[in-house]
Amino acid sequence: MSDKLFDQFKTWYEKRHDYARDWKARTGGQVVATMCTYSPEELLIAADMLPVRVLGAHEPQNVSEPHIFGMFCPFCRDSLAQGLLNRFDYAEGVTLTQSCIQYRQTFGSWRLHVPTVKWDYYCPMPNELQSQRARKAHTAEIQRFREFLEQLTGKPLSDEKLNDAIATVNENRRLLREIYEYRKEANPKVTGLEAIYAALTAQFIDKKEHNAELKKVLAALPARKMAREEGIRLMTIGSENDDCSFMAMVETVGATIVIDDQCSGTRYFWNESKPSGDPIKEIAERYCDRPACPTKDYPTHTRFDHVLNLAKEYKAQAAVFLQQKFCDPHEGDYPDLKRHLEAAGIPTLFLEFDITNPIGPFRIRIEAFLETMREDDLF
Amino acid sequence: MSEQSNGANKPEFWRWQENVWADESRDWRAAKAITVGIDVGSVSSQCVIVADGELYAYNSMRTGNNSPDSAKNAFKGVTEKTGLTLNDVHMVVGTGYGRVNVPFSHKAITEIACHARGANYMGGNGVRTILDMGGQDCKAIHCDEKGKVTNFLMNDKCAAGTGRGMEVISDLMQIPIAELGPRSFDVDVEPEAVSSVCVVFAKSEALGLLKAGYTKNKVIAAYCQAMAERVVSLLERIGVEEGFFITGGIAKNPGVVKRIEKLLGIQAMNTKIDSQIAGALGAALFANTLVTKQGALAPIAF
Numbered sequence: 099m100s101d102k103l104f105d106q107f108k109t110w111y112e113k114r115h116d117y118a119r120d121w122k123a124r125t126g127g128q129v130v131a132t133m134c135t136y137s138p139e140e141l142l143i144a145a146d147m148l149p150v151r152v153l154g155a156h157e158p159q160n161v162s163e164p165h166i167f168g169m170f171c172p173f174c175r176d177s178l179a180q181g182l183l184n185r186f187d188y189a190e191g192v193t194l195t196q197s198c199i200q201y202r203q204t205f206g207s208w209r210l211h212v213p214t215v216k217w218d219y220y221c222p223m224p225n226e227l228q229s230q231r232a233r234k235a236h237t238a239e240i241q242r243f244r245e246f247l248e249q250l251t252g253k254p255l256s257d258e259k260l261n262d263a264i265a266t267v268n269e270n271r272r273l274l275r276e277i278y279e280y281r282k283e284a285n286p287k288v289t290g291l292e293a294i295y296a297a298l299t300a301q302f303i304d305k306k307e308h309n310a311e312l313k314k315v316l317a318a319l320p321a322r323k324m325a326r327e328e329g330i331r332l333m334t335i336g337s338e339n340d341d342c343s344f345m346a347m348v349e350t351v352g353a354t355i356v357i358d359d360q361c362s363g364t365r366y367f368w369n370e371s372k373p374s375g376d377p378i379k380e381i382a383e384r385y386c387d388r389p390a391c392p393t394k395d396y397p398t399h400t401r402f403d404h405v406l407n408l409a410k411e412y413k414a415q416a417a418v419f420l421q422q423k424f425c426d427p428h429e430g431d432y433p434d435l436k437r438h439l440e441a442a443g444i445p446t447l448f449l450e451f452d453i454t455n456p457i458g459p460f461r462i463r464i465e466a467f468l469e470t471m472r473e474d475d476l477f
Numbered sequence: 478m479s480e481q482s483n484g485a486n487k488p489e490f491w492r493w494q495e496n497v498w499a500d501e502s503r504d505w506r507a508a509k510a511i512t513v514g515i516d517v518g519s520v521s522s523q524c525v526i527v528a529d530g531e532l533y534a535y536n537s538m539r540t541g542n543n544s545p546d547s548a549k550n551a552f553k554g555v556t557e558k559t560g561l562t563l564n565d566v567h568m569v570v571g572t573g574y575g576r577v578n579v580p581f582s583h584k585a586i587t588e589i590a591c592h593a594r595g596a597n598y599m600g601g602n603g604v605r606t607i608l609d610m611g612g613q614d615c616k617a618i619h620c621d622e623k624g625k626v627t628n629f630l631m632n633d634k635c636a637a638g639t640g641r642g643m644e645v646i647s648d649l650m651q652i653p654i655a656e657l658g659p660r661s662f663d664v665d666v667e668p669e670a671v672s673s674v675c676v677v678f679a680k681s682e683a684l685g686l687l688k689a690g691y692t693k694n695k696v697i698a699a700y701c702q703a704m705a706e707r708v709v710s711l712l713e714r715i716g717v718e719e720g721f722f723i724t725g726g727i728a729k730n731p732g733v734v735k736r737i738e739k740l741l742g743i744q745a746m747n748t749k750i751d752s753q754i755a756g757a758l759g760a761a762l763f764a765n766t767l768v769t770k771q772g773a774l775a776p777i778a779f
Contacts, residue, residue, distance in 0.1 A: 450633065458574065459614070463631060466589035470626050473590070475770055476763045477623045 103318055106311050107295035114302050118150050119188050129189045133205050135366045136195035138240055140381045144255055144263035145247045151301035152177045153340050156454055165207035171425040172453040173338045174204040181212040195221040197393045198427055219246055227386050227394045237382040260377035266305045271367040273312035280319055281356045282412050285328040287319050290355025291345045297363045298340050330468050333414035334358040337422050347457055351465050357412035359405045365389045392427035402438045409444050419448045491644035493654050497558045499534035505561050510768045512568050514760025515548045517575030520612025520640055523757035524551035530765050534559050535754045544575030567773035570760040580779040589629050591759030596722040597624025599748040605720035610727035612640040615708055617715045630715045640726045642676045646700050650693045661698040661732030668695050670703035705736035722746045724755035
């Protein structure tokens, strides 16, 4: 769009390492590389740290293979490569909350082989979140993480600080959902590419600055006029996706991405924590209650109906699975989730993502998929 | 085998027959609607002329190093044969990987949709599953009775098991590409498939088999079998319905086609039309429908 409304998010995304270095210089705070969106950012923010989610660079690399297998998902390999290539040399800490085993080993390799790491913290989290004991167990783990940070910084992490951090992060979640609300409209005022810039940058920009920018955008959105064609309304489904050039391509061939179920998007910010008077419990339960990653979605598949409801609510006409190659949890869900959506009249397309993606061949697949839903004039 | 050769006068065994054809029983001047489909593929380019909804002429040639030029050259080949010019054409549709680089096209449609439409014309409205074996990719397509795509799958990034791979084997064996299929059946015992259809690895493996005493025919048979197994695995992912039709250059290689049929237990449908023009034919037929529904468009000069 020519109004440049989302340009700050795009700039932050493209210059995220510069931003983190600048933040560190101006605040004197520590930067923490976070892996997986189950990482409780509230604790780090309360400790005056900047959580920066590790994202890949979508460039060919040859540094991760001595440490993790080539059949680990491309996002893990790309993420580890960023550490090994010293792109996160400003991050003192690295933390992971348990989700999948490939991420766990990526974290292990980062901790051992990225020379600038000063401290690391692995936060266990039950994968069987539907167990009656899960919430209690995770609350205890969040408390343990709090104690670790207190010991690390030599400062108490008071309830007051935690409550402030919860309020800031909740506001960020709420504002992002307000941005996403605009995607429900016909010819939405927010494109999929713009939405992904806003959601991704929330994962590494100081939340207060990010909130201020979101408010600015929200104030301008009601008057925004969209000059583009809407085309077919699509949903994207998968683990992580920050391939902005892919998103941009899809939205130039007659489609608008209106919603996602991805950890780079809605799963990161969809729910807020609920007030209970105990900030540790609030934080822990918020992560237990968030839209589930397939690693934490058994024995009942709660995400199938969640995904279908999102598709309906945002009037998605079709869904594209952006499957990170070798991501077993998502690939395991795929056949049933595909059937679930198609039974509800939502056709699907499966694309396998790698560290680098072939835009030309993907474009053919997307265009051909869109042609199956339109072009009745041709017959 | 073509007479063409490179600077060192080395025969180019891979070079397949380029082909210009026109239906001499008809006169395009009598047609109310003349439409053109241009398919710029990674290895070959085709131009098809459809007159009043029926195939009238085509040109099939190798894609050069420039998509717009390949499109123009494919069109020029037909104009020289038939005498029609761009001014006589009512609409042009581009397809293939170079579809957006056809300088005189009014619309671009993917080769997936076009192959399905072309196969529907060639094989009739009973066609339901199409296997397009192209120069550098391979597609399994389902369509309805009108030739509209209902589902499709494409191979992954690499070009293993596609037309270009067959060209490499042709050169390696020093056997003209058109002879590969028939010669693959001239073996004492059907060999196991080569273990890789990766163009690079298969080349090494083929050399290894020759050293181990395989005849050239047996090596070709092993490669044809590997290619058949690869595309069958793609087809099985989408499912094969009755009304199975193969398009693309490899459809002309019985060594691969017969082995696919054996693996699937299904006969591919026959056609008298060159299978390599299916994409361009579909594009021209789409153009014809658009002209019927929306009227002709002024030519875009090049």
